[in-house]
Amino acid sequence: MRKIHLSLLLSIVALATGCPKYKPSVDFKDRASFVNKVNEHLKAKQAQYISVLGSNPAMAKTIRNELIEDALPYIDDAYLDYVTDLQAGRDRANFVADLIELGTTAAVGITNGERPLQILGVALTAFRGGRRSADLNFYKEQSTPILINKMDDNRAKVREAILRREKSDVDIYPMGAAIGDIVEYYNAGTLVRAFTQLSKDTAAEAKASEDKVRKLKGVPITEETTQEFRDLSVPAGRILTQLGLDLNSGDQTKIEAATKKMQQIVAALEKDTDAAAVLKAADVSSTDTDGVNLRRGLVKVRRSAAEANNNDLLNTINQAIVDNGR
Amino acid sequence: MATTKTGSKSGSKKNATKAATKSATKAAPKAAPAAAENIHTRAFTASMSSVKALELRCEADEANLLAKIISMELGEDDGQDVTVADFEDDETTLLGELTIEEFKTDTDRQSIKAIHKTQGDTFLFEGKAFIKNNPTNVLVFRDKE
Numbered sequence: 001m002r003k004i005h006l007s008l009l010l011s012i013v014a015l016a017t018g019c020p021k022y023k024p025s026v027d028f029k030d031r032a033s034f035v036n037k038v039n040e041h042l043k044a045k046q047a048q049y050i051s052v053l054g055s056n057p058a059m060a061k062t063i064r065n066e067l068i069e070d071a072l073p074y075i076d077d078a079y080l081d082y083v084t085d086l087q088a089g090r091d092r093a094n095f096v097a098d099l100i101e102l103g104t105t106a107a108v109g110i111t112n113g114e115r116p117l118q119i120l121g122v123a124l125t126a127f128r129g130g131r132r133s134a135d136l137n138f139y140k141e142q143s144t145p146i147l148i149n150k151m152d153d154n155r156a157k158v159r160e161a162i163l164r165r166e167k168s169d170v171d172i173y174p175m176g177a178a179i180g181d182i183v184e185y186y187n188a189g190t191l192v193r194a195f196t197q198l199s200k201d202t203a204a205e206a207k208a209s210e211d212k213v214r215k216l217k218g219v220p221i222t223e224e225t226t227q228e229f230r231d232l233s234v235p236a237g238r239i240l241t242q243l244g245l246d247l248n249s250g251d252q253t254k255i256e257a258a259t260k261k262m263q264q265i266v267a268a269l270e271k272d273t274d275a276a277a278v279l280k281a282a283d284v285s286s287t288d289t290d291g292v293n294l295r296r297g298l299v300k301v302r303r304s305a306a307e308a309n310n311n312d313l314l315n316t317i318n319q320a321i322v323d324n325g326r
Numbered sequence: 327m328a329t330t331k332t333g334s335k336s337g338s339k340k341n342a343t344k345a346a347t348k349s350a351t352k353a354a355p356k357a358a359p360a361a362a363e364n365i366h367t368r369a370f371t372a373s374m375s376s377v378k379a380l381e382l383r384c385e386a387d388e389a390n391l392l393a394k395i396i397s398m399e400l401g402e403d404d405g406q407d408v409t410v411a412d413f414e415d416d417e418t419t420l421l422g423e424l425t426i427e428e429f430k431t432d433t434d435r436q437s438i439k440a441i442h443k444t445q446g447d448t449f450l451f452e453g454k455a456f457i458k459n460n461p462t463n464v465l466v467f468r469d470k471e
Contacts, residue, residue, distance in 0.1 A: 164407065168459055172458070172459055172460075213400050213401055213402055214399050214400070214401035214402075214410045215401065215402055216367065216369055216401055216402065216403040216404070216408065216410060217403070217404060218403075218404065219367060219368070219369040219403050219408075220369070221369050221370070221371055221403055221406065221408055222368055222369060222370050222371065222383065222387075223371050224371065224374055224375060224379045224382070224383060225379075225382050225383050225386045226382075227382065229386055230382045230385050230386040230389075233385075233386040233389040233390050234385060234386070234389045236389065236390075237388070237389030237390065237392060237421075238389070238420055238421075240392060241392060241417060241418070241419070241420055242420065244417050244418065245418065299392055299417065302390060302391075302392075303366070303390070303391050303392070305390070306366075306387060306390035306391050307366060307368075307391075314390055318390075
């Protein structure tokens with residue numbers, strides 16, 4: 001019976017301890033390791049990029065994007081290994097000491113300037129960060145799925161930003177920034193960043209919507225405006241507001257004066273072919289003696305023109321308001 | 327009309343009443359119900375050349391929509407990067423001018439707010455906008471009249 005108990009105990013111990021010592025798949029002494037692979041890739045692409053940068057920016061953009069898209073799978077592979085081991089719960093005591101974080105600040109400073117290849121090497125030289133006890137305690141209080149979810153979330157945000165920036169030309173999104181983003185993508189998949197982000201999420205000033213992007217469909221995209229357009233729009237808007245206040249003041253003198261001005265504004269617009277057509281469609285006529293109704297119709301037409309970015313019509317309306325509404 | 331301003335933003339005297347400004351800023355909510363009928367959602371180009379250009383754009387829109395700006399955030403319009411700004415109808419307030427400031431750090435944010443506070447400007451909201459296609463943190467103020 002004692003032998004049976006002993007055998008059972010040994011079996012449980014063997015199964016519970018799992019695989020022997022977990023080591024991260026990133027080995028910086030191995031030239032075939034992750035970091036060297038990425039560095040070699042970056043060096044080759046950086047050389048191509050520099051060779052065409054001055055003469056062919058479009059090609060440089062393509063090379064930059066290829067560099068990014070070719071580098072990310074290496075990082076994804078390393079991350080997958082990392083998460084798999086974390087989920088398996090292997091060697092939690094050791095992996096904390098093996099955490100790494102790439103030198104983001106070095107990468108951010110990379111430009112098209114001198115010795116880019118050497119700087120690239122520095123940028124992707126990882127260091128083993130000493131873990132602060134606070135981090136370790138924090139880790140112990142978190143369940144692994146929460147941390148993994150946070151790393152996934154961090155990585156998705158960086159990936160989204162990279163995809164967006166890849167649309168930009170090289171003068172707006174140069175190679176240095178691209179490499180900075182690759183490093184950031186790697187760092188987003190580390191526990192260090194997960195700790196930081198979780199702390200930030202719970203901070204009072206952290207906003208849940210910080211990196212959310214609002215989705216619109218079919219809203220006309222509005223370009224910059226000119227000082228002149230603004231300088232006509234603002235006084236016209238204020239006159240229209242003041243007329244509204246007068247019409248609702250209860251003071252008969254003000255109401256009559258405001259109604260007359262509204263009629264004059266509409267009458268002026270009826271002389272303009274385009275404006276007249278719009279007013280007619282909106283059932284706004286200078287023969288109307290109800291000042292509130294006239295103003296309501298004009299405000300509606302003006303808002304529609306603004307939302308459609310019809311600046312010509314807006315200028316016509318605003319000029320009529322300024323000329324006749326004072 | 328005493329309350330009408332016709333000059334350019336940079337040189338003109340701001341002549342709407344203080345009461346009007348207070349009324350304009352007091353009720354500004356932090357978030358807008360996007361589908362509400364009194365909300366106008368605008369999509370500004372991501373290639374806006376400067377914060378100043380964004381400011382002009384917002385002032386022109388406030389005037390033409392007879393509405394006050396209540397939020398600004400990053401967005402996509404049919405997949406294209408845009409700055410999404412919401413304006414809420416306001417036909418009874420003579421709105422003052424806007425000032426939009428860029429900030430990068432929390433220290434920037436606090437100091438910019440403090441400077442405007444001493445000038446008597448009213449803080450409306452914090453948001454994000456695309457300037458030269460880059461996401462930019464902005465603070466929006468209503469100038470003291």
